[in-house]
Amino acid sequence: MTTRNYFHSSGERAWCPGCGDYSILSSVENALMNLGKKPHEVLIVSGIGQAAKLPHYINTNGFDGLHGRALPAAFGAKVANHKLMVLVTSGDGDIYGEGGNHFIHAIRRNLDITLVVHNNQVYGLTKGQASPTSDLGMVTKTQPDGVFTIPFNPLQIAITLDAAFVARSFSKEIEFTSKLIEEGVNTPGFSLIDVLQPCVSFNHVNTCQWYSDRVYQLGSSYNPSDKSKSYKKSSEWGDKIPIGVIYKNSRRTYLDNLIKPNDLPLIKRKTSIKGVESLINELY
C-alpha cells in the first residue's frame, strides 16, 4: 500500500460502523493507486443503495444515478469517452434485482468496464428485505416464511454469458480484493467481481464470521480458463466458498468492433457541415 492514497476523500460516510462497505472502499482506493491512475482518469458509476453511495466517498469522477441502472449509464459514459477507466460499484439488489436485465445484456456486449458488486445478500438501505442472492430460508419482514426463491448465482450466469473476467472476493480481504479489481480492470472486456460483504444491521445469517469460516482462496493450480470447470467451481456455496478469479476469457470487446485504438473518443469528435450537406443531397 502506498503511504498517501490520493483517491481517499475525507468526510462522513453514511454507513453503519462495522459494515463491509468500508473495506470495499479501501480496496477500490488501493486498486486505483496500484493501477497508477489519476482521479480525473477514472469514472465510478453506481445505482442506489448503501453500496451505491461509494462514488461519493472517493476522489474520482462519479455518476450516481438510478437504482438498478448503473450498467447502462456506465455503458453510455464509456462509449462517449473510451479513455476513461470505468468502474461500476453497486449492490446485489441494484445489479441483480432491479438491474437484472442490464446485467445480462451488458455482459453480452462485453464493453471494457469493471463491475464490483457489494454482495451483502440483502437490501441494506431499505432495511433488510431479501435480495436475489439471499440464502434460502432467510427470514425478513417481507419474507416472513423465509426465502424460498432459489438464490441467484451471479458468477454462474456471468460465466454462461461469457463474461471476460469473473471473480469473487470477500470484503474483509482488502488486499485480495484490490488485486482482483486490478486484474479485472486490466482484463479487456466486461469484468465482474462479486464481493461478499457483511451487513451488520440486517444480514444476521451471512455474518462476517460466517463468511470468514467458509471462504478460501483459489490456489495457483486452479485454471480459470476452462469454462466447464469454472462453471462447476462457481456453484460451490455452503461449507466452502471459493474466492479468486473463477473464469477468464479473451473475446473481442464491444469497442474492438467500433473504435480503433488511436481513434478520437466521441467527446472529441465533430460533425462536418459538408457531411450533413451530403445527406440532404441524397434526398433529391
Added chain:
Amino acid sequence: MTTRNYFHSSGERAWCPGCGDYSILSSVENALMNLGKKPHEVLIVSGIGQAAKLPHYINTNGFDGLHGRALPAAFGAKVANHKLMVLVTSGDGDIYGEGGNHFIHAIRRNLDITLVVHNNQVYGLTKGQASPTSDLGMVTKTQPDGVFTIPFNPLQIAITLDAAFVARSFSKEIEFTSKLIEEGVNTPGFSLIDVLQPCVSFNHVNTCQWYSDRVYQLGSSYNPSDKSKSYKKSSEWGDKIPIGVIYKNSRRTYLDNLIKPNDLPLIKRKTSIKGVESLINELY
C-alpha cells in the same frame, strides 16, 4: 391428432404466409387437446410481437399485455387462480430482450407455468432488428456491421437457474413440439420450451432449411436430469442443434410453499370482517 380441435379458432391471422408461427399455434392446440383441457381452464398470456398475437388465434382465455411483461402478468394470474393452466407464448425479443429480468426471476420462483418462446432470432413485428438470440454476424438495418454481441442462450441460462423443465423444439416438428409442451405442462414448476421458428420475412440466415439441416432429436439415451451434461448439451449450436428435453429437475414449486392442494384459489377467498377487527384491536 383428434379430429376436431375445439381450441381451434377461425378468423384471419396477421402473420406472413410461411411463417413458423402457424405451426407453433397448431402445436399448442394439439397439446391442449391431448392434455384433455377445456378452453375455459386454460389461460394463455403473451407480450407484444408476432408471436405474441397467438392468444388471439386460439380458443382459450387470454391476456395480451405489454411487450416484455408476459411473465409477471402470468405470475399474477396463476397465483390468483392456481386452478388455471397457464401458458405463456411470446417472442425471443419479448421474453429475452425487453423481459429479460422477468425471465430470470420467474425461473427462480419456479411457479408452475409453461413458457413457449417463438424464437425466430429476430424482431419480427418491428421489421427485422436483431434480437438477443440473433447469430453473430447477422446484418440488419440496426446492426449494419453485423451482430457482434454474443447471442443469448436461453436454455443454458434456464438450466443455470434451475428451471424445472428446459426444452428446445423446431416449429416445423408440430407433433414433437406438442409433446414437449404437454410434458412441460405436466412437469410441476417453471417449464421453458424454446421453439426455433423461421421468420420468412426477416431472418434470411436461420431459414427453415437452415434449421431443418441442423436439428436432431435427443435420443432416449440422453438423460436430462444430469445438470452438468444438460449444460453442455445446451451449448450445442451450429452444425448440430439438439431438440427435445434438455434438462429436468423436480424442485419445490412456488405455490408448494404457500398453498395446499385443496386450498381455495385466491379468487374464491373472502376477507372476514372479524379478522379486520382484530387488526384494528392490535392498534390499542
Added chain:
Amino acid sequence: MPIDFNITIAGSAGQGLQTIATVLIKVLARNGYHLFTSQDYMSRIRGGHNFTNVRVSDKPIYSTRVSPQLLVALDQQSVDVHYKHLADPAIIIHDSDTIKVRKSKKIQDIAIPLAKLSRESGGSVYVNSAAVGALFALLRLDLKELVKFLEASFAKKSFEQTKGNIKAATAGYTYTSEKYQTLNIHIGKVRKKNLMLINGAEAIAIGLIAGGIRFISAYPMTPSTGIFTYITGKARKFGIISEQAEDEIAACNMVLGAGAAGVRAAVTTSGGGLSLMCEGISLAGAAEIPIVIANMQRPGPATGFPTRTAQEDLDLVLNIGHGEFPRFIFAPSTAEEAFYTSIHAMNLAEKYQVPVFILGDQHLVDSGITLDKLNQNKVKYKSYMVKSGNLKKPYLRYKDTKSGVSPLAYYGQDKVAFIVDSHIHTEDGHISEDMVVAKKLTEKRFRKINGMKKEFYGPQYYGLKNAKRIFVSWGSTYGAVREAIDTLLEKKNSVAMVHYNKIWPFPVEESIKLLKSRKDIRVVENNYQAQFNRLLKREIKINTGEPILRYDGRPFNVQYIIEKFEKRQK
C-alpha cells in the same frame, strides 16, 4: 387548561429511538391522551440525526409543532440541533456523562447517568430503556405499564435482553423519580380511555385488507415499504399472497395479471417506482383492469430525498401512462381517512375497472394519530363482479354499455373463456385496426367518467362560514392547515379552508360552489410548482393568490403557514 405538550426524542439511527417513542406513545394513548406523532429520519441505518415528535393533547390533534417542551437527547448532536427550537420553559433529558447542555434560564437540564445505568443493567445497549424510564418518571407515568410493554415487545428476543431492558428502564425510572421528586411537569389529566394509535402506513394497509385485497406485489421503496410489510405480515392469516418483485415493472404487471384473473390487487411504491409503472398503468387503462396504486410521495426528482416528504407527484399521477384513459386519484388527509379511502379505492377500482391512486406521502405514512375506533361499517367491501352463474353468453369482456362499464368476470367463470387485451380491440377483446372501433372504444372508456364523478368525496369546508380568506389544501397538509385555521380564528381572522381528498375526477361543481365567488384564495402545498393550484385554475378558472409552498422535504406546520400568511397581510 387545555393540554398541549410537545416531546421530541432525538438521537442517531440505531440508538433505539423507536422503542422509546413506541412505549411512550402506547402508554399515553392507553391512558386517553390524544397524540400526534411524526418522524424525521435520514437515509441511513446507523448514525446521522433522527427524531420523533410526540405531541400530547386532551382533544384530537392533527399536526406537529416545532417547539418541544421536552427533549430526550440521546447524543450531543441532538442537543445542538434542537436547542434553539426548544420552548420556554423546556426540559432536556440526557446522559450526564457524555452530553453537555449549555446553561440557560429557560432550560431545565435533567442529567441522568443513562450509560452507567445501562451498563449496570447488563450492557451498553440499554441506554434507550434507561431514558424511557427517566421519561416515565418525569411525566408521572406508571412504571408497571412500562414494564408490561417491554415484556410484551421483547417477547421474541432473548430472556437476557428482556431482562436488561426492564432493569435499565426501572433504574432510569427510580433514579429520576428520586432525584427530581419535586419537579412537576405532569402533562395534565385526561379522562382515562383506551385510544388507538394509527399511522398512515397501517391505515392504508388495514384499509386495503378490509377492501378485500388478495394479492399484493411491491419492490421496496421508502416511504411506501411499511404498507407492503404490514400486509405481508398478515398475509397468511388473511389468505393473501404477497410477492416482492424483482422490480416495479414486474410488481405492476403481476398485479395486473392478478386483477385480470379476478382478484383485488394492489401495488405500493414511491416516485421512482411509480415512474417505472407508467407503462403498466397505461395497460390498466387499455385493458380495463382494476388496480390500486398506493404511491407515497417523497421529494424528487430521481432519488431526491429518500426519507422526506413532498407532494410533487400530483401532476404525474394525473397524467401517468401514455395514451388516454380515466382514473381515480385520492389523497387522504389523515391516517383515519386513509383507512376509509383504501377500502373505497379497492371497491372503485373493481366497480369502474380503472386504475385508482392512493396518493400519500412520507408525512402521512409516518405520522400517527389517536382515534376512538375505526368503523368498518362506514365504507363496506362490495363486489362488482358478475355473480357466478349469472354470466350472459356470449360474454363480451369489453361490452359497449351505456355506463361505459362492461360486466366483469374471472377467467373460466361459468365455463367461459375470454381475452384481456392491450390493443384497440373489439368488444370481445380481439385486435382491431378499424377506425370506428377505435373511436367507440375510447368513448366507451371515457363514458365511465359520468359515474366516477358521482363517487363523491370532498372537498371539505372548515372554518368560518363566508370567510374572507380561504386556504385550499389537499392530502396530508390537512392537519397543519386545519390547526392554522384554528389559530387564526382565535386571533379573529376571517378564514376557512377547503380541503381536497378526492382529486380526480375533479369535483368541479362542488369546487365552483365553494370557491368561485371567493376573492382571496391561497393554495397550500408541499411542492415548488404549485401543482394543485394550477389544476384548480384549469378546472374552475379562478384567480388565486400567491400559493403557500414548501419544498425542502419537510411537512408544513402551523407556525410556517401563519408566518407566510402574516407576511402577506402586510
Added chain:
Amino acid sequence: MPIDFNITIAGSAGQGLQTIATVLIKVLARNGYHLFTSQDYMSRIRGGHNFTNVRVSDKPIYSTRVSPQLLVALDQQSVDVHYKHLADPAIIIHDSDTIKVRKSKKIQDIAIPLAKLSRESGGSVYVNSAAVGALFALLRLDLKELVKFLEASFAKKSFEQTKGNIKAATAGYTYTSEKYQTLNIHIGKVRKKNLMLINGAEAIAIGLIAGGIRFISAYPMTPSTGIFTYITGKARKFGIISEQAEDEIAACNMVLGAGAAGVRAAVTTSGGGLSLMCEGISLAGAAEIPIVIANMQRPGPATGFPTRTAQEDLDLVLNIGHGEFPRFIFAPSTAEEAFYTSIHAMNLAEKYQVPVFILGDQHLVDSGITLDKLNQNKVKYKSYMVKSGNLKKPYLRYKDTKSGVSPLAYYGQDKVAFIVDSHIHTEDGHISEDMVVAKKLTEKRFRKINGMKKEFYGPQYYGLKNAKRIFVSWGSTYGAVREAIDTLLEKKNSVAMVHYNKIWPFPVEESIKLLKSRKDIRVVENNYQAQFNRLLKREIKINTGEPILRYDGRPFNVQYIIEKFEKRQK
C-alpha cells in the same frame, strides 16, 4: 389551372407498394412537382390492407386529401375499400385478370394484365413494377427515368431481379401507352426543377446529426424506428455510435451516461417506450444531464394502434418524471420544421442541461413533403460546454448561478474529477439531507425557466388578420389546418389559425397577444381529451369553443375539419 392531383397506391403488405410509391415520388419531385405523401399501414408484415397517398401540385402543399383521382389497386380489397372515396372522375389501374371493378359513370377502369406481364418478365414478383410502368404511361412520365431509378435502387440485388423489374416496368409502360393512347390524364405542367422529398423521420434524423449527435440508443418501436435506423445507417460515416438497447430503460440510461460524460445524445421512442423512460427522464431533471427524447406518438393506451397516428402523449411529456424539474417540448409541424427543431433541440438540451422533447407522431414521421432545400445556416450547431483549458477550479458541477445554469464540463476535463448525482445534493454533487440545500437546489433548477422562455419559437399566425374565428393547432396537424384555412378563406370566411410548435415552456405572452381577445377559438387536435385545449385554458385563462378532435388513429384532413366547422356554423 392549378394542379391538384391525388393518387392512392393500395394493396396488401408485401406486394411492393413502397417501390411503386418511391419511384413515382422521386420522379415527380425531380421534375419539379410539389408533393405531399402519406402512409396508411397495418401492424403486420404481409397481407392486410395498406396504402400510400401521393398528392401532386404545382405549389407547396401540406396535407393529404381523401378522394383520389387515381387508384393503383394491387388487390381486390383495395378496390373495395377505396371505391366509395374516389373522386369524380377517377381512374383505377388494376390487374385485368384477378381484380374486378364495378362499372360506374365516374370511374375509368384501366385493366392491365399485370400478373401476366410480370410472369413474362421472369416471375410473379414483378407485378408492382408492371403497375408502376402502367402508371408512368398514363401520367405521361418518362420511361427512361423509371428505368434509371429501378437500376439504381436494385443495385444491391441480383442482376436477375433488376432485369426482371425493368422488364416488367417496360412491359407495363408499353402495354398501357398503346392501349390507352388517347386517354389524357396528364397531371399538368410545372417548371422543371429538382425538388427534394423528405419525410419526418429523415428530417429528425438529419437534424439530430446536424445538431451534433454522437451517441444514440433506442429500442425498436413503431413509428419511431425510422429515425433510429436512419442515424444507425450513417453512424460510421459520422463518427456516431448507435446501440440497440435491451429495453427502453437501458436506452434512456445509456444516453444519460453519455450525456453526463459530455457528448450529445438522444433516444427515439413511442408511447410505451416513453413510459418506460419516465424514471430516466426524472434523472435527467435531477442530475441536469442534457438529453433529447424524440417521442413519435401513436394511439394508446398500452399497445393501442401501433401503426397509426395520434397526439395523445402531450399530457405525459408535460408531466413525465416524478418530482419537479424544467423541460422543453417542441412539436414540429412539418418535416421541414422538424429538421430545424432537431438541431435546436440538441443545442438547447446542452445549453440548459434539461431534457428536450421532440414530440412528433406517425403522421409526421411517415409523411413526405417536397422542398427546395434545407438550410444548415438557419439553425447552427453551437457548443455550450466550458472550453477546454477554461475550467475554473474548484469546479462545481451544480454551481448555483443567477441563470440557474451551471458550467458544463466533461469528466476529466482539465484534469478535474466531479460527480453527477441523482439526490438532493450540494453544489459539488454530493448527497445532502439539508433542507436549505434542497430548497436552493430546486430554485436554481427552476431559474433556468427564465432563459428557456426566451428561446422563442412560435406560435405562428396564418390567415386573415383580425379574423373572427381562430383555429388553434399544434404539431403535425399544421398542414390540414392550414389548407382548411385556405379553403375557408376562398369561401370568404373570416378565419385564421394560431399554430404551436413550441409547447413548453408555454409561450404565455405571445399567446395572450394572439388569443386573449378572441371570442371564437377552436382547438384542433388528434386526441380525445383535448389536451392542448386544457393546457391553453390553464396557461392563459381563455374561453374556447368545442374543440375539433379526432381519435380514431387517422390524421386530420381538410374535409374533416371543414365538415366539423360547418356543422358548428349551423
